[in-house]
Amino acid sequence: MTRILVVDDDAQITRALRINLKARGYDVDTAPDGAGALHSAAHTHPDLVVLDLGLPDMEGAEVIAGLRGWTAVPIIVLSGRADSADKVAALDAGADDYVTKPFGVDELLARIRAVTRRGRPAGEENPVVLIGDREIDLAEHSISGGVRLTPTEWQLLEHLLRHPGKLITQKELLHDVWGPQYQTETNYLRQYMARLRRKLEADPARPRHLLTEPGMGYRFRP
Amino acid sequence: MTRILVVDDDAQITRALRINLKARGYDVDTAPDGAGALHSAAHTHPDLVVLDLGLPDMEGAEVIAGLRGWTAVPIIVLSGRADSADKVAALDAGADDYVTKPFGVDELLARIRAVTRRGRPAGEENPVVLIGDREIDLAEHSISGGVRLTPTEWQLLEHLLRHPGKLITQKELLHDVWGPQYQTETNYLRQYMARLRRKLEADPARPRHLLTEPGMGYRFRP
DNA sequence: AAGCGCGTTAACGGGATCTTGACGACGTGC
DNA sequence: GCACGTCGTCAAGATCCCGTTAACGCGCTT
Numbered sequence: 001m002t003r004i005l006v007v008d009d010d011a012q013i014t015r016a017l018r019i020n021l022k023a024r025g026y027d028v029d030t031a032p033d034g035a036g037a038l039h040s041a042a043h044t045h046p047d048l049v050v051l052d053l054g055l056p057d058m059e060g061a062e063v064i065a066g067l068r069g070w071t072a073v074p075i076i077v078l079s080g081r082a083d084s085a086d087k088v089a090a091l092d093a094g095a096d097d098y099v100t101k102p103f104g105v106d107e108l109l110a111r112i113r114a115v116t117r118r119g120r121p122a123g124e125e126n127p128v129v130l131i132g133d134r135e136i137d138l139a140e141h142s143i144s145g146g147v148r149l150t151p152t153e154w155q156l157l158e159h160l161l162r163h164p165g166k167l168i169t170q171k172e173l174l175h176d177v178w179g180p181q182y183q184t185e186t187n188y189l190r191q192y193m194a195r196l197r198r199k200l201e202a203d204p205a206r207p208r209h210l211l212t213e214p215g216m217g218y219r220f221r222p
Numbered sequence: 223m224t225r226i227l228v229v230d231d232d233a234q235i236t237r238a239l240r241i242n243l244k245a246r247g248y249d250v251d252t253a254p255d256g257a258g259a260l261h262s263a264a265h266t267h268p269d270l271v272v273l274d275l276g277l278p279d280m281e282g283a284e285v286i287a288g289l290r291g292w293t294a295v296p297i298i299v300l301s302g303r304a305d306s307a308d309k310v311a312a313l314d315a316g317a318d319d320y321v322t323k324p325f326g327v328d329e330l331l332a333r334i335r336a337v338t339r340r341g342r343p344a345g346e347e348n349p350v351v352l353i354g355d356r357e358i359d360l361a362e363h364s365i366s367g368g369v370r371l372t373p374t375e376w377q378l379l380e381h382l383l384r385h386p387g388k389l390i391t392q393k394e395l396l397h398d399v400w401g402p403q404y405q406t407e408t409n410y411l412r413q414y415m416a417r418l419r420r421k422l423e424a425d426p427a428r429p430r431h432l433l434t435e436p437g438m439g440y441r442f443r444p
Numbered sequence: 445a446a447g448c449g450c451g452t453t454a455a456c457g458g459g460a461t462c463t464t465g466a467c468g469a470c471g472t473g474c
Numbered sequence: 475g476c477a478c479g480t481c482g483t484c485a486a487g488a489t490c491c492c493g494t495t496a497a498c499g500c501g502c503t504t
Contacts, residue, residue, distance in 0.1 A: 001398055027402075084326035091332035097319060098333075104306035110313035111320075118294070118318070141389035141438065150461060151437035187464080190481060197482095205482090214471085214480065372450060409453075412492060427493090436460065436491065447504075454497080462489070470481080 002116060003027040003044065007037040007063070008052035008078065017050065020105050026112075034058030038066045039176075042162060045139075046073060048116055050108075053079040053090065061093045068094040070127055070138050070162055074115045078103070129161050130222065131209045132202045136161065147199050152177065156192050157200075160210065160220040169217040193218060224338060225249040225266060229259040229285070230274035230300065239272065242327050248334075256280030260288045268295060270338055272330075275301040275312065283315045290316040296337040300325070351383050352444065353422050353431045358383065369421050374399065378414050379422075382432065382442040391439040415440060 004026050006017045014030040021028045029044055031037040034055045041049065049067065053060035064075060074096045079086060082100045090098055097111050129136045135144040138158060143149065149157065155177045159168060170189055174182045182188065193212070197204040211219045226248045228239045236252040243250045251266055253259040256277045263271060271289065275282035286297060296318045301308060304322045312320055318337050321330060351358045357366040360380060365371065371379065377399045381390060392411055396404045404410065415434070419426040433441045 084329045087326075087329045088332040091329075091336040096336055104309075107306045107309045110310040114313040114318055140385075140387055141435070142387060142441075148435070152462070154438070185463095186480085188462095190483085191463085194482060212481070374451070407452095408491080410451090412494085413452085416493065434492070445504100448502085450500090450502105452497105452499080454495105456494085458492090460489105460491075462487105464487080465485095467484080468482090470479105472478085472480100474475105474477085 001025070001027050002048065003029065003046045004048045004050060004112070005037065005041055005044070005046035006030045006050045007032075007034070007055070008050075009033060009054065009056050010052070013052070013078075016105075017108075020109070021112075024109060034063040034066070037063055038162075041067055041071070041073070042158065045071075048112060049073055049075045050112075051075055051077050051095070053077060053081070053086070060090060064090065064093040064095055066162075069164075070129075072127075076108070076111060076115060129164075131200045134200055138162075143200075149196075149199065152192060153196055153199070156189075157196055160218060164220055164222045167213050167217055167219045171217075173217065189218070223247070223249050224270065225251065225268045226270045226272060226334070227259065227263055227266070227268040228252045228272045229254075229256070229277070230272075231255060231276065231278050232274070235274070235300075238327075239330075242331070243334075246331060256285040256288070259285055263289055263293070263295070267293075270334060271295055271297045272334075273297055273299050273317070275299060275303070275308070283311060286312065286315040286317055298330070298333060298337060351386075354424050356422060360384075365422075371418075371421065375414060375418055375421075378411075379418055382440060386442055386444045389435050389439050389441045393439075395439065411440070 004021055006014050006021070006028060007030070008014050008017075009032050011032070014032070018028045018030060029040055029046060031040045034057050037049070037051065040046075051060065051063060055063065060077065060079075067073065067075065075094065076097045076099060077090045077095045078099050078101060079090070080101045087098045096115050099108060099111060127138075129138065133145075134147065136157075137143070138161060141154060156173065159173055159176055170186055171183045173189060174185060178185070178188060193210060194204070197207050197210050201207045201210060209221050211221055213219055226243055228236050228243070228250060229252070230236050230239075231254050233254075236254070240250045240252060251262055251268060253262045256279050259271070259273065262268075273282065273285060277285065282299065282301070286299075289295065289297060297316065298319045298321060299312045299317045300321055300323060301312070302323045309320045319333050321333060351360065355367075356369065358379075359365070360383060363376060378395060381395055381398055392408055393405045395411060396407060400407070400410060415432060416426070419429050419432050423429045423432060431443050433443055435441055
């Protein structure tokens with residue numbers, strides 16, 4: 001079953017697309033803004049993303065870049081602007097197709113078929129993140145060197161790796177990994193950051209990539 | 223060097239595209255009609271085809287079908303008609319993208335980059351997968367050594383074998399093999415993974431290829 | 445009717461994983 | 475120098491998850 005993530009702040013459009021796509025046998029998730037889109041994509045790993053450009057919280061190129069940082073999932077951009085410059089920007093940012101509104105549902109469906117048709121050629125390589133001499137493949141959930149991670153460890157690591165260099169607050173990590181009611185249980189973080197460092201850092205006592213920002217949170221340095 | 227075949231009966235357009243594409247470092251061939259396009263494509267094996275639909279000798283769908291009969295080369299269709307039905311027909315015939323005239327050269331170039339960006343499939347793939355000393359042919363649904371699998375076992379095995387090395391989550395497997403409402407019935411997975419291992423692994427208690435990732439899912443290691 | 449293959453449930457023991465609490469080490473501000 | 479908060483570490487117990495065994499129902503063949 002092909003899973004499609006529809007990103008649009010216009011509830012009418014998401015609803016219409018959800019109905020039409022479901023009727024065609026696709027599995028549909030929706031997100032109303034860029035942050036929700038990145039979050040949902042990271043969580044559900046869709047097979048295709050339909051992305052509206054007029055989002056309230058982020059530029060379209062930012063969303064595309066946020067996805068392309070770790071996945072090669074096909075992206076079809078929807079936009080009200082037929083301006084050539086916009087198309088070029090979106091396509092070069094990593095989008096696979098660009099459809100201007102108003103669009104026919106038939107056309108969108110055809111483009112979805114066209115984009116998903118070329119499946120996954122065998123020769124492709126997943127983007128890998130490096131921590132020291134270890135290669136981490138987020139798509140495969142695999143790490144070189146025979147290292148295995150538990151589910152909680154993976155969730156925590158993914159949140160850090162998906163935003164290289166960015167500081168992630170403790171509240172954010174606790175909320176996203178453990179849930180809304182754990183936002184003050186910082187001992188969980190200490191526990192699991194220690195385990196990650198033991199498994200990934202060459203010298204766990206002197207981390208070079210999984211850094212602590214005292215009083216704030218943690219940060220992944222590539 | 224990327225070779226592009228431009229097919230259009232309007233000499234002005236072919237000339238303009240030839241100049242623009244050459245300036246961008248592409249190698250350009252041109253053909254004025256469908257017959258010439260098929261002949262040229264068979265002869266030079268271009269990396270991309272830009273195909274106008276208003277050809278004098280053949281229908282656009284015929285040209286696309288003629289190409290798709292033997293090659294998976296990306297095809298970008300140009301057309302003066304913005305009619306939705308035309309787009310659907312062309313895309314479903316096998317085209318990869320559809321641009322309506324008049325179009326901006328920038329946009330076309332961006333779409334060319336988008337289509338050629340994904341690595342091309344290149345050669346045929348051997349559909350035989352090895353598990354230990356057993357050969358598994360996914361296309362023929364056959365296994366060496368007199369092993370037979372039930373339909374459910376096949377579905378499960380296929381999902382794992384289609385993504386070698388990748389971790390497939392339990393939810394994903396349950397959803398795709400048994401259906402959306404079985405996403406939490408992990409006992410099915412335990413049951414059938416055990417059967418697969420009994421039939422395929424040399425030592426079912428110590429699987430070397432059908433691996434468990436505790437709390438996450440399963441993985442096929444070639 | 446009986447036998448067989450296949451899919452579906454249920455239950456259990458062992459082990460890995462998560463949770464929880466407590467203890468120093470370190471740095472900061474008073 | 476001292477109190478305080480934050481962080482890293484350790485060591486339990488509780489909990490969840492996995493592999494396994496066993497049984498049942500259904501459709502088909504014998």
